[in-house]
Amino acid sequence: MSLQKAKRIIKTGKEFIGTPYVFGAEPGRTDRFDCSSFVQYVYGEHGNILPRTSRQQYLVGKPVPFASVRRGDLLFFATPKRAKLKGIQRIGHVAIFIGNNSILHTSRVEKKVAIASLNPYWRKKLIGARRVVE
Template structure:
């Protein structure tokens, strides 16, 4: 399954430090969207650089139908009062069993998180860029 290959690539970077506005296509540090962009690019899928641009690509998926490899988009405290695409402040990849692979916030690293109430309340939408809906 191609989605599992992308997830496996991402898991190789667990513990990589977060740095906002990390340089594209390098692996010393990541921010959320550079991480997603990198692990998809290594597997032959080109995505735009930031989470708002990434939200534009792919097929919309309802939360109830998310599958491994889908991109999940979230708002943040500083963006939740904004409108449209500008509300999006975070992207993660769904890895199954109610978990996401991502990196966020200074001091954090690439990690696996539970898709808990915090993330569900911040959820904006999901996109599938691998396979068919």
């Protein structure tokens, strides 16, 4: 992903900081999000059409080793409810990597769109990363 495009995607996402988290939020709504509807909306605003759920989003783009993650890449996590499942069924959360060991996302933890540190909570739950935009 070009650095400029990543910056634009992140800027769009930051415009929604504070927007409430609602599990199962309808796609296209901007008054509430869940993790994957947030990612789907923000990327869609920049012409990148992504599927609706975090597990479907994990199948898009190309895998990136965590050591090579760049701003704008998607990070995928296990959630407590899914931790014991296998394969992509473990994925229960997606976030946008914004650099400086931080993610932009919405979750049950923050209850709204927010910037969070990967350490220590999210780092332990990290499953993988994907580059969905070149």
